Amino acid sequence: MTMVPPGDAAPSTAPADRGVGPLLRAWRKQRRVSQLELALRADSSARHISFIETGRSRPSEEMVLRLAEHLDVPVRERNALLLAAGYAPRYPETPLDDPALDSLRAGMERLIQGYEPYPAVVVDAMYNVHAANRGILMLLDGIPERLLAPPLNAMRLTLHPEGLAPRIRNLHEWRGHLLSQMERQIALHRSEPLRRLYEEVAAYPAPEERPGSREANPEPLESAPYFALPMQIEHEGRVLSFISSISTFNTPMDVTVAELAIETFLPADPATVKYLQSLMS
Structure with a gap:
């Protein structure tokens, strides 16, 4: 974005x-x-x-x-x-469930399913989830049903104290990354609903900064174990590490399409790769 x-x-x-x-x-x-x-x-x-x-x-x-x-x-x-300026709007805002977007939806579904076993999700400008693959669903196992009720919101789900937050080992850093991302989106899109979502999730209990965290003890890039901030999350007794990447559509001609993003999570270490691939065997 x-x-x-x-x-x-x-x-x-x-x-x-x-x-x-x-x-x-x-x-x-x-x-x-x-x-x-x-x-x-x-x-x-x-x-x-x-x-x-x-x-x-x-x-x-x-x-x-x-x-x-x-x-x-x-x-x-x-x-x-x-x-x-006194002119008609140029760009339509087509509902995502409109038949005109059937091919787009099908293409996104194929894309995120093809990314399995690694997690991938489709979100809109409000971080509402419109599609998710089995890699994402695996991470949501055990989350309370009320947090999974539609519309499922990625920010709320990640930062809520009953959501993924207790499982994220580097929550202090990951929370800061997500809130900064939302601040940039608010500045770009001038969205009051997004601002209200930001105020809600920013008010969730903040974790204490761990003495060994990267923010407390910054390392030079060449000596750091990762070259992008990973999300380190506990799953069935393991710690999985993922680096997030966000993709959007080039030259969109529709407001709905312009505000869609596909977020994929790339394994950040060999142990995560090995574990996720074992799920496919």
């Missing part, structure tokens, strides 16, 4: 009668791009960009989309820019 640095405040949503100029200016400032730099990227002039931002000039639909592209504005927010 495209992310912005934690702590950057995203432009606040503005009503359409304020016009598109203030919204574009806010996105430009968030991206730390000057009017001249944006003009060069968009094959325009700094004067024209200034006129758009101050409301002295109404941009064409093509210009709104061009500026949004160069400012890396999320697809959902591009619709908001078009509405503010």
